[in-house]
Amino acid sequence: MTGFAAAAAPSRRQEVFTALSRSGAFLTGLTIVLFWVVCALFGRDLVPYDPLGEDILNALGQPSAEHWFGTDQIGRDIFSRVIVGSRDILTVAPLATILATVVGTVLGLLTGYFRGIIDDIASRLIEATMAIPGVIVSLLAIVALGTSETTVIIVIGLSFGPGIARTVRSAVLSERELDYVAAAKLRHENSAHIMFVEILPNILPPILVESTVRLGYAIFAVATLSFIGFGLQPPSPDWGLSISNNYSMISGGYWWTVLFDALAIATLVVGINLTADALQEALDG
């Protein structure tokens, strides 16, 4: 099996890379996402002002040559805050997605490989949890467990797990009928070995696509939770949190205190979704 795969794999991989490098949507999406990743990693060293530095005398200043995006109600530089604001959401959302991917993959492998009554029950439960309005149950869980970044990661990670499990399970169902699994069984490999060493490497592409899609949802969810006060907490320059703190003042005409944060979220979410869509298309094609 390994020899055959080694011969077939590079050409398939090359095909995917060619498709991706020719996809305008993928390159655009990836560029946007990489821009924000760079901001998250090095933003603090690149921005002109301290994102937390208050300057009451210059509060609510319009966009100008000194403050490109203006200043907020306690005089903090909004440009610096928007750039550095990518950091927390790009920490929490990917960690939640990784947790969801691990939980979902294990659950999907177990239910798909063993079948039987456990699979029936687990699958019905997975479907049932997916039919529950997620944001609201997540909010309930966060209120019960206490608001913190860790809680947000755990709650979002667990609530996205079942969706990934369903994808993994259906991938496992088609893999387990293939000859290499039968061969492994004849060699008396144990189930854990077959699931994680034999099957898992072959279902990585759908897992990758699913995770990228869920990363988009996770950013959506973390931003929303931060906006209603149950996600990232002050003094984080997080975008959702900043909009939440400033939107009561927009009737006074201080549009710049929310517009740039809104555009930042918009570009990041659209960027991730463009990447995920293109990835799905290339791997399915």
Add this chain to the structure above:
Amino acid sequence: MNRFLARRFAFSLVTLFVLSLIVFFLGQILPGNVGRTILGPLADQQAVDALNHQLGVDRPLLVQYGAWIWPFLQGDMGQSYIYRSPVAAFVVPALGHSLKLAAVGFLLVVPLGILGGVVAALKVNRPLDRVISLGGLSATVLPEFVSGIVLILIFGIWLRWLPIDAAWPDGAGPLIQLYYLVLPAMTLVLGLFGYIARMARAGMIEALDSDYTRTAVLKGLPWRLVIWRHVLRNALLPTITVIASQTGYLIGGLLVVETLFRYQGIGSLIFNAAKAKDFPMLQACVLIIGITYAVATLLADLLYSFLNPRIQMGDGQ
């Protein structure tokens, strides 16, 4: 048909049961020792035990679950910690307000989304199609508070066409109410338009490419009639399912939209209950939303099977 119905109904019940378990057990984490919390750290241990016994929180979990869910099903949703009065008195009117907002949103987005999808399919791969498809999907993936803020800035602050607060003056007529609901409803529309348009577009393209369409054209029917009689009917069926599957999204959206526009619906009730850690209120709201959602998807599935004879023939998937 009946078997499909029964399966579908059983699934809704399982979903609601799982939801009620989640809600119940989350409720067990929060208060810690209820009697101790109410009476304070200096109270006598005997008094705390007595109060716990009186409140019933010293019973086995399963008994407590029964004692919580059974009255709930009969309309007694418990007492709000904050208002110290029955939760139902707040939840029911709030749900009514939310349904009003959701209805306005749906009435706007369904025709707009279908129109968008149909136009895109008729101009497939031309610039107009690209604008509708890409624009629609981009708007869909944005969190509601982001698209809501952009709408508020454009139509409320810069153009000054629409109110940015959904709370209308007392005694306002339906038209005035509608005027106040346009911006929040448009925010929901932006969230859903892309999905509906995408499904309608895909259904249209498939129907346009089908044999029956070719036959209708070849037998000399006018193009307009072909579209109306043959293409649209077949194209819109899958769209109904996607509209139904978005109810959950819509409910999640209400939480944010109502907070953003200060609208007194179930979303803002949840928001305020969460801020105040009013757990009985939160539990009731989440369960009520779950029930509403289950009923909505059930109705949509019924409608779909009613419109699509192929499901009635089989035993349902």
